[in-house]
Amino acid sequence: MLRKYKKVNDVHGIEFREKYIPEVSKPTYVILGLPDAGLVGGISTEFLITNSQFKEFAQVYSESHLPPISHISSGIAKSPLSLYHKDNIIVVHSWAAIPSGSLQPVASALVEYLSKFSPPLIVSITGLPVQNRLDLEKPTPYWIANDESLGEEVEKTGLMKRFEEGYIAGPYAPILLESARKGLRNLVIVVESFLDLPDPEAAAVALDTLGKYIGIQVDTSSLLKEAEEVRAKIKGLMEQTRREMPGYTSVKPSTYA
Amino acid sequence: MPAYKELDDIFNSIVRREISRFNKEVYKLEKEFFSTPLLDFYSCDDHYDCVIDVPYMDPTSIYMKVEGDVMKLRCKDKMGNVYQTQIQLPRDADLDNLKVERIKWFLRIRISRRPST
Numbered sequence: 001m002l003r004k005y006k007k008v009n010d011v012h013g014i015e016f017r018e019k020y021i022p023e024v025s026k027p028t029y030v031i032l033g034l035p036d037a038g039l040v041g042g043i044s045t046e047f048l049i050t051n052s053q054f055k056e057f058a059q060v061y062s063e064s065h066l067p068p069i070s071h072i073s074s075g076i077a078k079s080p081l082s083l084y085h086k087d088n089i090i091v092v093h094s095w096a097a098i099p100s101g102s103l104q105p106v107a108s109a110l111v112e113y114l115s116k117f118s119p120p121l122i123v124s125i126t127g128l129p130v131q132n133r134l135d136l137e138k139p140t141p142y143w144i145a146n147d148e149s150l151g152e153e154v155e156k157t158g159l160m161k162r163f164e165e166g167y168i169a170g171p172y173a174p175i176l177l178e179s180a181r182k183g184l185r186n187l188v189i190v191v192e193s194f195l196d197l198p199d200p201e202a203a204a205v206a207l208d209t210l211g212k213y214i215g216i217q218v219d220t221s222s223l224l225k226e227a228e229e230v231r232a233k234i235k236g237l238m239e240q241t242r243r244e245m246p247g248y249t250s251v252k253p254s255t256y257a
Numbered sequence: 258m259p260a261y262k263e264l265d266d267i268f269n270s271i272v273r274r275e276i277s278r279f280n281k282e283v284y285k286l287e288k289e290f291f292s293t294p295l296l297d298f299y300s301c302d303d304h305y306d307c308v309i310d311v312p313y314m315d316p317t318s319i320y321m322k323v324e325g326d327v328m329k330l331r332c333k334d335k336m337g338n339v340y341q342t343q344i345q346l347p348r349d350a351d352l353d354n355l356k357v358e359r360i361k362w363f364l365r366i367r368i369s370r371r372p373s374t
Contacts, residue, residue, distance in 0.1 A: 131299040196297050197310045232312035
C-alpha cells in the first residue's frame with residue numbers, strides 16, 4: 001500500500017498534498033525558488049534544502065499546469081513542485097520550469113495554499129540578466145516589493161539596491177500581485193546574472209543577502225566551490241526553462257539602461 | 258561518368274569523393290553523440306558577446322570556424338563529451354574583429370560591430 005499524501009487544497013486543478021502537517025515556528029518565512037533567468041532561484045533553494053536538512057512535507061500535482069516531468073529522489077518519483085520546511089522556514093522548490101501559460105493559476109494556487117501559514121514575508125529569488133555579467137566581480141542584489149512599508153524596511157537595511165524601474169515577467173510576477181491581493185508581503189531578491197546560463201555565483205549572493213535579511217546562517221562557500229558541478233548537473237533544467245519561457249524575466253533597472 | 262585527361266585526375270577525384278563521404282559519416286556520427294552547449298548572446302553598442310558554458314571544458318579542444326555569417330564551434334569536456342553548435346551572426350558582425358577568451362570557466366567570443374552607414 002502506497003503511503004498517501006493527503007489532499008489539502010485544490011485550486012484551478014492544482015492539488016496540494018501533504019505527507020504531514022509541518023510544525024513551523026513563527027515568524028514563518030516562505031522562500032520561493034522557481035526556474036527562470038540564470039536559474040538563480042532554483043539553485044538557491046536547492047542548495048538550501050540539500051545542505052540544511054530541510055524536510056519535504058508536501059507535493060503539488062496538476063495534470064494541466066505542471067510539465068509531465070517527475071523529480072527522482074533516492075529512486076522515488078516525485079512531483080516537480082515540492083514544499084520543504086525547517087524551523088521557521090518553508091521552501092517552495094520547483095525541479096522543472098513551469099510552462100508560461102500556467103504561471104498565473106500556479107501563482108494563485110500557491111499563494112492561496114501558503115496563506116494558511118500566515119507568513120509575514122514571502123521571499124522570491126530571481127536573476128537580472130545583464131550584458132556585462134562576465135565582467136562583474138560580484139553581482140549586485142536589488143529588491144522589488146509588493147508593499148510600500150516592506151520596501152521602506154528593506155531600504156533601511158542597505159543590503160540591496162532598490163530596483164528603480166523596469167519590468168518583471170516570468171513566475172515571480174503573478175506571485176507579487178497574487179500575494180498583494182491576499183494581503184501577504186512579497187519581497188523579490190533580484191541578483192545580476194546570466195540569462196540562459198546557470199549562475200551559482202548569483203545564487204550565492206542571493207542566499208547571503210537573504211540570510212542577512214531574515215537572520216539565518218547560510219554558508220555558501222561550498223556552492224561556489226562546487227559551481228562547476230552544479231552547472232553540469234542543471235544544464236538540462238536550463239534548457240527546459242529556456243524552452244518553456246522564451247520571454248521570461250527581461251528585467252532591467254533604470255540604473256543600467 | 259565525367260571524362261578525364263589524366264589518370265591522376267581520376268584517382269584524385271575518387272580520393273576527394275571518398276574523403277567527402279568519410280567526413281559526412283563522421284559528421285553524422287558526431288551529431289548522434291554531441292551535445293549543444295548553453296550560451297548567452299548579447300548585443301552591445303559596439304560589439305556582440307557570445308558566452309558559452311561547457312562545464313569541465315578542455316580548452317585544448319576548442320575549434321572555431323566562420324563560414325559566411327555562420328560561426329561554428331566545437332569543443333570537448335574533460336570526460337571526452339563533444340559539444341557542438343553553430344550561431345547565425347548578425348549582418349553587422351565584423352568577422353575580421355573577433356576575440357576568443359576564457360574568462361572564469363566560460364568561453365567568451367567578442368565580435369565587433371561594423372558602424373552603420
